[in-house]
Amino acid sequence: MEGGGSYHRMPKVRIREMKDDYLKFELRETDASMANALRRVMLAEVPTIAIDLVEIEINSSVLNDEFIAHRLGLIPLVSDRAMEMRFSRDCDACDGDGQCQFCSVEFHLWARCESDQTLDVTSADLKSNDPLVQPVDVARAIDAAAAGGTLSSAVDSSDNRGIIIVKLRRGQELRLRAIARKGIGKDHAKWSPGATVTFMYEPDIHINEEMMESLTLDEKRQWIDSSPTKVFDIDPNTQQVVIVDPEAYTYDEEVIKKAEAMGKSGLVEIYAKEDSFIFTVESTGAVKAYQMLVNAIDVLRQKLDAVRYTEDADFHLLDEHMGGAAL
Amino acid sequence: MNAPDRYERFVVPEGVKKVSYERDTKIINAASFTIEREDHTIGNVLRMQLHRDPNVLFAGYKLPHPLQYKILVRIHTTSQSSPAQAYNQAINDVDKELEHLKNLLEV
Numbered sequence: 001m002e003g004g005g006s007y008h009r010m011p012k013v014r015i016r017e018m019k020d021d022y023l024k025f026e027l028r029e030t031d032a033s034m035a036n037a038l039r040r041v042m043l044a045e046v047p048t049i050a051i052d053l054v055e056i057e058i059n060s061s062v063l064n065d066e067f068i069a070h071r072l073g074l075i076p077l078v079s080d081r082a083m084e085m086r087f088s089r090d091c092d093a094c095d096g097d098g099q100c101q102f103c104s105v106e107f108h109l110w111a112r113c114e115s116d117q118t119l120d121v122t123s124a125d126l127k128s129n130d131p132l133v134q135p136v137d138v139a140r141a142i143d144a145a146a147a148g149g150t151l152s153s154a155v156d157s158s159d160n161r162g163i164i165i166v167k168l169r170r171g172q173e174l175r176l177r178a179i180a181r182k183g184i185g186k187d188h189a190k191w192s193p194g195a196t197v198t199f200m201y202e203p204d205i206h207i208n209e210e211m212m213e214s215l216t217l218d219e220k221r222q223w224i225d226s227s228p229t230k231v232f233d234i235d236p237n238t239q240q241v242v243i244v245d246p247e248a249y250t251y252d253e254e255v256i257k258k259a260e261a262m263g264k265s266g267l268v269e270i271y272a273k274e275d276s277f278i279f280t281v282e283s284t285g286a287v288k289a290y291q292m293l294v295n296a297i298d299v300l301r302q303k304l305d306a307v308r309y310t311e312d313a314d315f316h317l318l319d320e321h322m323g324g325a326a327l
Numbered sequence: 328m329n330a331p332d333r334y335e336r337f338v339v340p341e342g343v344k345k346v347s348y349e350r351d352t353k354i355i356n357a358a359s360f361t362i363e364r365e366d367h368t369i370g371n372v373l374r375m376q377l378h379r380d381p382n383v384l385f386a387g388y389k390l391p392h393p394l395q396y397k398i399l400v401r402i403h404t405t406s407q408s409s410p411a412q413a414y415n416q417a418i419n420d421v422d423k424e425l426e427h428l429k430n431l432l433e434v
Contacts, residue, residue, distance in 0.1 A: 005380075005416075006419070006420055006423070007376070007379040007420050008376075008423040010424070011424060011427065011428055012431070013428065013431045013432060031375050033371040033372045033374070034372060034375075036371065036372075037368050037369070037372040040367070041368060045368070089334060089338070186337055187333050187336070187337070290432075293432065294429065297425050298429070300368075301422055301429075303368070304418050304421055304422050304425075305422070307345060307346055307362050308346070308415055308418055309360060309411055309414055311348075
């Protein structure tokens with residue numbers, strides 16, 4: 001076979017804003033298929049850790065067992081370990097439901113209300129056997145305490161009381177053991193690290209300046225106000241129409257329709273740049289937003305690696321069958 | 328009760344090949360690849376990459392049914408190339424693009 005040429009692209013990335021649970025970046029010089037693959041992988045295939053198995057010992061709360069198990073599953077856990085962990089279904093060190101350092105993390109919860117005041121059972125009551133895997137809000141409180149202030153004051157501060165699992169009245173008790181496992185969002189949404197992952201095409205807006213100048217100031221204002229989002233404005237000095245925020249444009253075409261209605265079709269032309277994308281990534285906190293992107297690239301590369309076609313794949317399968325037959 | 332296991336959506340069953348190749352009987356240099364347990368994520372990115380290859384005359388993919396967890400990628404190439412070669416080249420090219428992206432992010 002002749003050696004095929006290489007036709008890969010060299011995309012560019014510019015990070016605009018980065019917080020632990022938020023990322024905004026530009027991806028340029030690539031295709032929508034690549035942008036969409038990254039988005040899909042971030043949402044459904046970047047692994048995280050979530051509670052998957054719950055053994056309830058005592059539950060005299062008002063919520064039934066499965067309701068509580070479901071709520072526990074949805075609590076985001078710090079999943080920095082997830083990329084290195086094993087899926088419990090391919091873990092050979094255990095049978096998949098025990099305490100195994102490679103594929104699971106155990107949690108215990110015990111709460112009993114002894115007073116007349118309602119007791120909130122929260123994510124802070126979950127005791128993990130792995131200090132690296134904690135509910136994200138608890139981990140944040142620990143970090144805040146380490147940075148200054150006491151642990152209890154950080155946990156008790158009104159904006160960070162933990163995620164409420166159930167409320168108990170006097171005499172009610174909840175006691176359980178939970179096993180958290182690695183998983184992906186495709187399996188169950190509780191394993192998705194993404195709260196929202198979106199991308200938009202960067203708009204390319206061209207104003208026909210000559211035609212625009214044929215409008216009176218009042219007409220310009222009317223035209224600007226026809227846009228549901230604030231994309232255009234009037235320069236107070238020159239009284240010219242200026243683009244203040246091209247990305248506020250939602251491809252609603254209201255300004256184009258308005259221009260037509262004013263008998264000024266062609267006043268503005270707006271195209272979507274086919275190779276520029278603006279991504280917004282919001283994380284649940286399980287994986288940091290930036291790490292979600294890095295992990296998505298790794299996961300996508302692993303997936304690609306698995307779908308390479310080898311002609312001798314058939315022979316490998318044959319070998320396995322023959323080996324099996326010989327036994 | 329008889330619901331299939333959730334992981335059946337993304338774990339290739341034992342004895343099933345991840346990728347299988349079937350030559351087109353009517354057109355030379357045309358073939359379709361069946362990729363088990365993959366979806367639009369891989370399908371669309373491969374298709375678009377194949378379109379960049381001038382030796383590829385046709386490239387398309389389909390997800391035949393939402394409950395059949397597989398995709399079909401059909402490729403027709405010129406005599407300068409072959410479907411298998413174009414297919415693997417497309418994978419390598421997407422991988423290079425991702426490697427480049429990763430290097431950009433880890434500065």
